[in-house]
Amino acid sequence: MNRGRPRQFDEQQALAAAMEVFWRRGFEGASCDELLSAMDMNSGSMYAAFGDKQTLFDRAFDLYCETMFKQGIGVLDGPGTPLENVRSLVECWGEFMSQPNCKGCFIQNTLIEFGKNQDGVAKLARQLLKRLQTMLESKLTEAAEAGELSPGADPIALAAFLVNTVSGLNVMARTGADQKTIRGAVDSTLLLLR
Amino acid sequence: MNRGRPRQFDEQQALAAAMEVFWRRGFEGASCDELLSAMDMNSGSMYAAFGDKQTLFDRAFDLYCETMFKQGIGVLDGPGTPLENVRSLVECWGEFMSQPNCKGCFIQNTLIEFGKNQDGVAKLARQLLKRLQTMLESKLTEAAEAGELSPGADPIALAAFLVNTVSGLNVMARTGADQKTIRGAVDSTLLLLR
DNA sequence: TGTAATCTTGAACTGACATTCAATAATGCC
DNA sequence: GGCATTATTGAATGTCAGTTCAAGATTACA
Numbered sequence: 221m222n223r224g225r226p227r228q229f230d231e232q233q234a235l236a237a238a239m240e241v242f243w244r245r246g247f248e249g250a251s252c253d254e255l256l257s258a259m260d261m262n263s264g265s266m267y268a269a270f271g272d273k274q275t276l277f278d279r280a281f282d283l284y285c286e287t288m289f290k291q292g293i294g295v296l297d298g299p300g301t302p303l304e305n306v307r308s309l310v311e312c313w314g315e316f317m318s319q320p321n322c323k324g325c326f327i328q329n330t331l332i333e334f335g336k337n338q339d340g341v342a343k344l345a346r347q348l349l350k351r352l353q354t355m356l357e358s359k360l361t362e363a364a365e366a367g368e369l370s371p372g373a374d375p376i377a378l379a380a381f382l383v384n385t386v387s388g389l390n391v392m393a394r395t396g397a398d399q400k401t402i403r404g405a406v407d408s409t410l411l412l413l414r
Numbered sequence: 415m416n417r418g419r420p421r422q423f424d425e426q427q428a429l430a431a432a433m434e435v436f437w438r439r440g441f442e443g444a445s446c447d448e449l450l451s452a453m454d455m456n457s458g459s460m461y462a463a464f465g466d467k468q469t470l471f472d473r474a475f476d477l478y479c480e481t482m483f484k485q486g487i488g489v490l491d492g493p494g495t496p497l498e499n500v501r502s503l504v505e506c507w508g509e510f511m512s513q514p515n516c517k518g519c520f521i522q523n524t525l526i527e528f529g530k531n532q533d534g535v536a537k538l539a540r541q542l543l544k545r546l547q548t549m550l551e552s553k554l555t556e557a558a559e560a561g562e563l564s565p566g567a568d569p570i571a572l573a574a575f576l577v578n579t580v581s582g583l584n585v586m587a588r589t590g591a592d593q594k595t596i597r598g599a600v601d602s603t604l605l606l607l608r
Numbered sequence: 609t610g611t612a613a614t615c616t617t618g619a620a621c622t623g624a625c626a627t628t629c630a631a632t633a634a635t636g637c638c
Numbered sequence: 639g640g641c642a643t644t645a646t647t648g649a650a651t652g653t654c655a656g657t658t659c660a661a662g663a664t665t666a667c668a
Contacts, residue, residue: 222635222636222643222644223635223636223637223642223643223644224634224635224636224642224643224644224645225633225634225635225643225644225645225646226634226635226644226645227644227645227646228645228646248442251624251625251626252625252626252627253625261646262646262647262648263626263627263628263647263648264627264628264629264645264646264647264648265645265646265647267626267627267628268644268645268646269645272626272627273626273627328585331585331589332526332585332588332589335588335589335590336588336589336590342589346589346590353595374598374601374602376598377597377598377599377601377602378598378602379598380594380595380596380597380598380599380602381598381599381601381602381603383582383595383599384579384582384583384586384595384596384599385578385579385582386582387581387582387585387586388577388578388579388580388581388582388583388585389578390585391522391525391526391581391582391584391585392578392581394526394529394530395525395526395529395530395536395540396529396530396540400574401547401574401577401578402574402578403571403574404568404570404571404572404573404574404575405571405574405575405577405578407568407571407575408568408571408572408574408575408606409575411606412602412605412606416613416614416665416666417612417613417614417665417666417667418612418613418614418615418664418665418666419613419614419615419616419663419664419665420614420615420664420665421614421615421616422615422616445654445655445656446655446656446657447655455616456616456617456618457617457618457656457657457658458615458616458617458618458657458658458659459615459616459617461656461657461658462614462615462616463615466656466657467655467656467657
């Protein structure tokens with residue numbers, strides 16, 4: 221059926237390798253050399269398969285969103301009450317971000333690198349965080365209605381606050397903060413989720 | 415007294431201009447062209463005066479620390495009780511970070527860009543944030559001893575938490591979060607400082 | 609006025625990096 | 639086996655940014 225020389229690489233596997241490199245180094249920080257050796261490909265094959273560096277990044281970013289991110293926010297729909305779900309997510313962030321040599325959250329990293337860019341991957345990253353914020357808002361609203369939160373707590377403000385917290389944790393993780401600091405930040409954050 | 419052609423530029427003024435550019439664009443993001451036109455200098459003069467791009471960055475970073483940063487944490491020694499001082503600082507962060515087109519905190523930006531580098535300006539940035547954290551710890555300890563905090567509040571964890579918050583606010587500011595989100599994060603943070 | 613010292617100017621140099629390309633290799637189909 | 643098709647290889651290319659340098663300009667001092 222398929223004519224011509226068969227590919228020596230698995231596209232998904234190569235993409236996963238590229239994702240790791242971009243995730244740790246960012247777009248600018250990842251040299252084509254590093255990418256190619258991680259993907260175990262030559263430049264020609266890579267450019268034929270993926271187009272260029274930016275397109276490769278976009279696809280690696282997509283892969284992250286479809287796997288890591290979806291899996292992460294899946295915690296919000298776990299068993300337990302709405303508030304328990306939110307608290308679990310914050311705990312997960314803390315666990316993840318305090319792993320040694322943690323790469324952080326690819327989405328946050330991307331947002332930081334591309335800043336206020338109004339198109340492409342930066343826009344996508346902003347939308348995803350917005351979606352996270354919205355999901356937190358509804359979970360926290362549910363929690364408030366169920367009487368799980370202190371009276372007078374503001375679900376909208378709390379959701380913004382939690383997104384802010386994960387942004388901070390991401391920076392901490394990537395800049396080598398000690399575990400105690402990260403743990404302290406998480407513990408204090410959890411005090412507000414009661 | 416001074417032989418030779420006199421300089422056409424003011425060193426402090428040129429440094430301040432460089433600081434603005436580095437502050438907004440980061441080290442990699444700031445091209446020499448942009449720096450030179452902001453400083454109103456030619457490459458030769460700049461290299462003769464400052465050495466190279468990295469040294470220029472280091473000096474711009476120093477300038478920031480000696481002016482903006484010192485001025486910022488000065489709020490902690492203002493009038494009022496220890497807790498009031500801490501709350502004022504958080505309020506200042508909120509005000510600052512929600513200004514349109516805010517450049518964020520140069521120290522945080524630098525830390526993010528240079529990541530886990532163990533020397534030079536990254537090490538300096540880490541030390542400065544550590545100093546901020548320590549100052550917050552002692553202020554919050556004072557506050558706890560004065561009965562300003564809820565019983566059982568942990569000053570160490572709270573200080574880590576506040577540093578985390580400012581990291582998050584910095585990311586928000588630089589990635590174009592809306593004011594309401596920033597305000598929500600600040601308001602929720604302040605709930606813990608009671 | 610002449611000379612040494614210092615600064616300015618901008619073109620040239622250099623290295624790193626993303627990308628392209630021509631030659632080569634491996635497959636399916638006739 | 640011959641041919642069309644597709645993949646691999648790595649050297650070559652082009653671009654861009656940081657840096658250098660030689661020529662010219664401006665000053666103080668003798």
